[in-house]
Structure formats: C-alpha cells, structure tokens
Amino acid sequence: MKVLFVYAAFDRHAASNPELLEFVPMNEYLGSPSLGIASLAACTPPDWTIEYRDDRIVPADVPTDADLVALSFFTPAATRGMALADYFRAHGKPVVAGGLFPTMMPEVVGHHVDAVVVGEGEGVWPTVLADAAAGRLKPRYNAAPVDLTTVPLPRVDLYFGTGADDYPLQVSRGCAMTCQACAIPGVMDRHIRTFSLDHVLGQLEQLTRAGVRGCLTEDTGWFPGAAHRRMSELFDAVIARAAVAGGTAAQISYAGISMPMILATSTSFLQKAKTAGVDMFYLVGGFDPVTTRAFTGQDAKALARAEAAIAKCHDVGIEPYTSFLIGLDDDDEGTVDRMLDFADRSGIRKAEFAIFTPYPGTPSWYRLLTEDRILHRDWSKYNDANVVFQPAKMSPEALHAAYIRLWREFYAGRGHLADLPLFERTIQF
Ligand code: SF4
Known part of the structure; x- marks a missing residue:
C-alpha cells in the first residue's frame, strides 16, 4: 500500500498584491511545510x-x-x-x-x-x-491531544531537496493563553505538553546532518513553565555541542516571540538564545497588550515599552524582524503613521505588514461572526494580505490601502537591503 x-x-503577500514586488527589495521566504x-x-x-x-x-x-x-x-x-x-x-x-x-x-x-x-x-x-x-x-x-512521549522523530527527510528553505523544530504543543488571533489553543489544547530533550535534540540532529537550519516557530517557550525549561535546555545543549566542536552554533534560523515576552525575558536568557544561534526573532506584534495599545496613539507608556523591547533585541544582537498587524478595532488610518514612526525611531531594519485576519477557530473569528462582520468565506483570501472582515474604524478599502502604504513607505528608504546576503534579505511576503 x-x-x-x-x-x-x-x-502570500506578494502573490495577493503583486505591486509589492515593485518596492520591497526582499526575497520571498518560502518556509517549511x-x-x-x-x-x-x-x-x-x-x-x-x-x-x-x-x-x-x-x-x-x-x-x-x-x-x-x-x-x-x-x-x-x-x-x-x-x-x-x-x-x-x-x-x-x-x-x-x-x-x-x-x-x-x-x-x-x-x-x-x-x-x-x-x-x-x-x-x-x-x-x-x-x-x-x-x-x-x-x-x-x-483525535485527542497526543502524549508527546509516544511520538517518533518526524520524517523531515521527506522535505529535504524539495526546495523548502527552512525546517520547523518543535519543543512543545498547546498553549494556555487566548490571544485573539491565534488558533493554537483551540487546535492543540490549552495545556502545554513538551517533547523530551532527547526528542528535540534528535530533531535538531536530523537537520544538522542535512546541513539545514530549524526554526522555533512557537512562542510558548518564552513563558515561565515546562516549554521554557525545555527551550533553555535546548539552548544549553546547542551551546555545549558547539563548544566541543570548536565552532559556532548556527542551526536555529529564527525564533517566534512577542514584545511582552521580550520584556519579560531576562537579558541573560536572550543572550543565551543568541549564543545558541538565534540571530533573528520573528517578532509578531499587533495582538498583544503592548502593541495593541502602542499604535493607537493614546498610550505613550505602551509605545515606550515597545521601543524598549526592540532596544533589548538590538542590545543582544538578535535582529527583530517585526510583523505589524493592522486592522484591529482601535486602528485607524493614523495607525500607519504611528507604526512607521515607531519602526524608524526604534531602528527596525526588516518588517512585514499583515492585515488582521479572523482565522476560523480563533477567538476573533467567533467574535466577528457574532457581530456579523465576516465579509466572505473565500479562504484563499484569508492570508493576512486581504481584508475579509468589516473593520471598525476604516472601510475595507481604506484598510487595504493602509496595508499597502505600510509596505511601500517602510521599504522606501531601505533599498540597500537588496545588497544583503540571501537569507538576511528573505522575508515572508
Ligand atoms: S499567539 Fe502564542 S501565546 Fe498567544 S495563544 Fe497563540 S501560541 Fe499562545
């Protein structure tokens, strides 16, 4: 059989909005399955x-x-x-x-x-x-949530040689939080389960042997608790192995994180992540308590905290590749200027911009359904690059124009990024 x-x-963004190719000097990141x-x-x-x-x-x-x-x-x-x-x-x-x-x-x-x-x-x-x-x-x-001690190492070898440019590393599944835009607690349960350290190192070993890097896409490893302990053990093991091999640790391409998580994480732990080979954060903003208030223009303290989060990344040498989400209920057309000002002031070099999307299974999906604000169910447009719901303070057309303007104006002064090495000028657009 x-x-x-x-x-x-x-x-992705550029497939839905081909005009982005005219003014974003970046390579498209394909990512792993x-x-x-x-x-x-x-x-x-x-x-x-x-x-x-x-x-x-x-x-x-x-x-x-x-x-x-x-x-x-x-x-x-x-x-x-x-x-x-x-x-x-x-x-x-x-x-x-x-x-x-x-x-x-x-x-x-x-x-x-x-x-x-x-x-x-x-x-x-x-x-x-x-x-x-x-x-x-x-x-x-x-299917019930799986006992992760029973799961064998994934057959990522199936992906090698297919053209994928990144590979996932999984430390845990599930999340106890209820972020508006996230489906993970609904799909994977609200209890965090961790893989054994041997399993995580086994995943990494498979990638290292193939000469490719893995990404830590889940952000749950930054909370206190079991996933954080496992991620810390992983970093320790990577650093120790690099020391034995006499080389640098560089097997982790990026780690997912949010600004509150950066602020809550000690500088010494961020330095450990950097030493373990995390050169870039995929820093998702726009759904957490800091960034949702920072860009409304009404909370100077939240804005200062967001700037402090970016400064903390720069201090430890981890690039804060930042994803700005626009379209939440407090966002208006002034949000564009506030995001662009923030990006410039805080020295963000690479960014992506996403239209808030109520994905099925997320708290925001159920809320917008109740409020009769879902415009259609053309799932191919549920990709952060199209407006699929009725925004609160803008028309759908104005929200889409705001999103395009963010891309255009952020990258208007950053044409030099085209000269960066390939991976450094690769983003998800
Ligand atoms: S975004 Fe992260 S913290 Fe929030 S629910 Fe999803 S996995 Fe949990």
Missing part, C-alpha cells in the same frame, strides 16, 4: 510506502499510483487543499484531510474528502491507514 502526502499551496506531515509519516507502518509532494513548489495535481492521498492545510491553503481533494477523488483516490483548517471546519472540508482528521493526527493515523486499506474509511476521526 502507498500513501501520498500533499502540502497544499497558498498565496508544517511538521504535521513529517510526524504522520513517522507514524506510518512500514508496510506502507510514502510519497510526498509540496504543492507550493510543484503543483501536486498530477496522477498518482498511491492508494490513499493525505492532505494537510491551514486556512490560507484551504481553497487549494479542497480543490486538490476534488482532483484526486475524481481520479478514483480516497482522500483524507487534516491540519488546522480541517480541524476547525470539518463540516466544510467533509464535502470534498472521504475522511477528516480532527485534532492532532498521530494517535489515530494507524487506524486511518488500516481503515483505508480495508476500504472502510470513516467520515470523521476525532
């Missing part, structure tokens, strides 16, 4: 062979000899994911779908597939495969 895993394509496929591949019994297609790199809708097609997609890729499902089913292949979007919207996806996996798939995957082999797939497999 053979299973074909497919990671579905989606539009989610770890979900690699983890399910590792849970696939040996009597199944595996094929993997990254639809972002080569369109996946070509015939296959697989006995089962397994699709993984999040909201920006949902339209494409469901079209791929239609294609494979039209060619006689049973299709199962999982990932963030199928978990949050199983009734939508269910019309296009034979089975939907809701939740973390590892625990039910052998059952799904057995049912597929017996020709009796069920429409729905509800």
Whole structure:
C-alpha cells in the first residue's frame, strides 16, 4: 500500500498584491511545510510506502499510483487543499484531510474528502491507514491531544531537496493563553505538553546532518513553565555541542516571540538564545497588550515599552524582524503613521505588514461572526494580505490601502537591503 502526502499551496503577500514586488527589495521566504506531515509519516507502518509532494513548489495535481492521498492545510491553503481533494477523488483516490483548517471546519472540508482528521493526527493515523486499506474509511476521526512521549522523530527527510528553505523544530504543543488571533489553543489544547530533550535534540540532529537550519516557530517557550525549561535546555545543549566542536552554533534560523515576552525575558536568557544561534526573532506584534495599545496613539507608556523591547533585541544582537498587524478595532488610518514612526525611531531594519485576519477557530473569528462582520468565506483570501472582515474604524478599502502604504513607505528608504546576503534579505511576503 502507498500513501501520498500533499502540502497544499497558498498565496502570500506578494502573490495577493503583486505591486509589492515593485518596492520591497526582499526575497520571498518560502518556509517549511508544517511538521504535521513529517510526524504522520513517522507514524506510518512500514508496510506502507510514502510519497510526498509540496504543492507550493510543484503543483501536486498530477496522477498518482498511491492508494490513499493525505492532505494537510491551514486556512490560507484551504481553497487549494479542497480543490486538490476534488482532483484526486475524481481520479478514483480516497482522500483524507487534516491540519488546522480541517480541524476547525470539518463540516466544510467533509464535502470534498472521504475522511477528516480532527485534532492532532498521530494517535489515530494507524487506524486511518488500516481503515483505508480495508476500504472502510470513516467520515470523521476525532483525535485527542497526543502524549508527546509516544511520538517518533518526524520524517523531515521527506522535505529535504524539495526546495523548502527552512525546517520547523518543535519543543512543545498547546498553549494556555487566548490571544485573539491565534488558533493554537483551540487546535492543540490549552495545556502545554513538551517533547523530551532527547526528542528535540534528535530533531535538531536530523537537520544538522542535512546541513539545514530549524526554526522555533512557537512562542510558548518564552513563558515561565515546562516549554521554557525545555527551550533553555535546548539552548544549553546547542551551546555545549558547539563548544566541543570548536565552532559556532548556527542551526536555529529564527525564533517566534512577542514584545511582552521580550520584556519579560531576562537579558541573560536572550543572550543565551543568541549564543545558541538565534540571530533573528520573528517578532509578531499587533495582538498583544503592548502593541495593541502602542499604535493607537493614546498610550505613550505602551509605545515606550515597545521601543524598549526592540532596544533589548538590538542590545543582544538578535535582529527583530517585526510583523505589524493592522486592522484591529482601535486602528485607524493614523495607525500607519504611528507604526512607521515607531519602526524608524526604534531602528527596525526588516518588517512585514499583515492585515488582521479572523482565522476560523480563533477567538476573533467567533467574535466577528457574532457581530456579523465576516465579509466572505473565500479562504484563499484569508492570508493576512486581504481584508475579509468589516473593520471598525476604516472601510475595507481604506484598510487595504493602509496595508499597502505600510509596505511601500517602510521599504522606501531601505533599498540597500537588496545588497544583503540571501537569507538576511528573505522575508515572508
Ligand atoms: S499567539 Fe502564542 S501565546 Fe498567544 S495563544 Fe497563540 S501560541 Fe499562545
């Protein structure tokens, strides 16, 4: 038996807004597929062979000899994911779908597939495969949060050589917070579970052997608690290994973080992250208590705290690649000037700008549904680069124009970035 895993394509900022290519002197960062496929591949019994297609790199809708097609997609890729499902089913292949979007919207996806996996798939995957082999797939497999001590190392080797330019490292799953724009607590549970240190080091070892770097996309390692302890142990181990090898630690491409987390983290811990090879933060702003107030123009203290967070990054030598989210209910057209002023004053060199998007499963999705402010359900436009809801203080058109202006004016004085080495001028746009 053979299973074909497919990671579905989606539009990023420049694909949705081609004019960005005219004035943003940066390379587009492709990023890794989610770890979900690699983890399910590792849970696939040996009597199944595996094929993997990254639809972002080569369109996946070509015939296959697989006995089962397994699709993984999040909201920006949902339209494409469901079209791929239609294609494979039209060619006689049973299709199962999982990932963030199928978990949050199983009734939508269910019309296009034979089975939907809701939740973390590892625990039910052998059952799904057995049912597929017996020709009796069920429409729905509800998966409980996985005991991470039972999860084997992900088969990231499937991604090597496909054209991906980054690879995820996972320290933990779940989050106890309830940020408005985040689906993680809804999908992965509100309890943080950690991988063992051996598992995390094993993940890193796989990447090191392949000569590629990993990214710490989750920000939960910056909170006090189990995930923070594990991340700290990881940094210690990376530093110790680099010392033995007599080289520098440089296997971690970036770490996700927010401004309150930077402010709450000791300088010595940030220095440890830097020594362990974290040269860049993917610093997400616009949903936390500091940045949501900083850009309204009404809270000078919040603005000063945001500036202090950026200064702290610069002090330890970690580049604060900052993502500015615009479109929250307190944002108006003056927010653009305040964000640009802030970026200039604090010395931010690289930034991306995102339109607030109420992704299904997030608290903001449910709130805007209740307020009847969801404009449409064209999932391909749910990608931070289009307006899909009715803003509070701007028209949808004005919000989109504000977003374009942010990109244009931020990069207007930064043409020299085109001369940076490749990875340094790579951003998610
Ligand atoms: S953004 Fe980070 S802190 Fe907030 S809910 Fe998501 S994972 Fe948790």
